[in-house]
Amino acid sequence: MNDSHRHGCNGRTAAQTPSDPHAAGDPAALRDRIAQAVRDVRATTPLAQSFTNFVTINLVANAQLAAGGTAAMSFLPDDVIDTSAISGADYINVGTLLPFYKEALPQIARAFHQSGHPWVLDPVAAGIGATRTAILTAFKDYPPTIIRGNASEVIALCDMWGLGRQDDGVSGDEHPSTRPAGVESVDDVESATDAARRLARHMAPLSPGGQAAVAVSGKVDLVTDGDRIYRLPGGSALMSKITGAGCSLGGVTATYLAVAEPLTATLAASLLYNRAGEIAERLSDGPGSFQVHLLDALWNLTPEQVAASEIVVAR
Ligand SMILES: Nc1ncnc2c1ncn2[C@@H]1O[C@H](COP(=O)(O)OP(=O)(O)O)[C@@H](O)[C@H]1O
Ligand SMILES: Cc1ncsc1CCOP(=O)(O)O
Numbered sequence: 001m002n003d004s005h006r007h008g009c010n011g012r013t014a015a016q017t018p019s020d021p022h023a024a025g026d027p028a029a030l031r032d033r034i035a036q037a038v039r040d041v042r043a044t045t046p047l048a049q050s051f052t053n054f055v056t057i058n059l060v061a062n063a064q065l066a067a068g069g070t071a072a073m074s075f076l077p078d079d080v081i082d083t084s085a086i087s088g089a090d091y092i093n094v095g096t097l098l099p100f101y102k103e104a105l106p107q108i109a110r111a112f113h114q115s116g117h118p119w120v121l122d123p124v125a126a127g128i129g130a131t132r133t134a135i136l137t138a139f140k141d142y143p144p145t146i147i148r149g150n151a152s153e154v155i156a157l158c159d160m161w162g163l164g165r166q167d168d169g170v171s172g173d174e175h176p177s178t179r180p181a182g183v184e185s186v187d188d189v190e191s192a193t194d195a196a197r198r199l200a201r202h203m204a205p206l207s208p209g210g211q212a213a214v215a216v217s218g219k220v221d222l223v224t225d226g227d228r229i230y231r232l233p234g235g236s237a238l239m240s241k242i243t244g245a246g247c248s249l250g251g252v253t254a255t256y257l258a259v260a261e262p263l264t265a266t267l268a269a270s271l272l273y274n275r276a277g278e279i280a281e282r283l284s285d286g287p288g289s290f291q292v293h294l295l296d297a298l299w300n301l302t303p304e305q306v307a308a309s310e311i312v313v314a315r
């Protein structure tokens, strides 16, 4: 874990504010929207297209199908942009890179921006490598609608976008650099609170409908729309013992973004994953059977079970 006393992109101010279960306005309405998103995906089987890494591509597609959506993977800009006309939302994951991605991914992001097409970014391994940094930096002007990453990735992206010194009322004014992580997080979720909020505030005015969300995954997931902070306890430590729990959560988040606004989509996907992880841990005997049971649980959980999950809200 990194040291405390971080400011700018790496701070934990929201943890200092008391949680307020009524701050969300109407928690019952929020739960209704979450249940409806789960229901709508199963009723309408929306396509969420992915441009994702080679390691976990199969799990991403299977998880989207298990949640009730459909999947299509592509890597050519013209193909991705044309298919976005029939895709409810897209998913871009920078886990494995090829040289042509440096041109292709900014071109795709620009096209989505121009057409108002919603998309989810998983900034896997943000901070590592000049090519990845160039791609992720280019996304600042054509940002995703949702970012879903682990704490280290969210902090690194906030640093990369230079959002650590802004007078936006989020918190501290210093901007220490964070060390790059691999695909695993080396920071705790709370230390990414300010970064998540700053990223969401940057993205919202540039996003379709003026709304955006950021999800930081870990032991207790954190979701923000740039204003409120939602903490989602649960899940299973075994989720970090299979490859692709985070990537497939990003893909399923895009599936929900095809039917719901960003905050609801992000909460619904993260809650579905937490509940599915708990069920899979109970039924499994190790990472292999865990992955199988995780997919089954994504399929079998009801909208009501997902929406009844614990959600801790803070300003
Ligand atoms: N220690 C943990 N306890 C419970 N759930 C976890 C834990 N670590 C990760 N998860 C869950 O695993 C999923 C993937 O998150 P994470 O492992 O942080 O992503 P990534 O693979 O991108 O680093 C999320 O649903 C998250 O809630
Ligand atoms: C191992 C690995 N290497 C490049 S991408 C990748 C998958 C990362 O998956 P996740 O972040 O979901 O664990």
Ligand SMILES: [Mg+2]
Pocket: 122, 124, 149, 150, 183, 246, 247
């Ligand atoms: Mg990841």
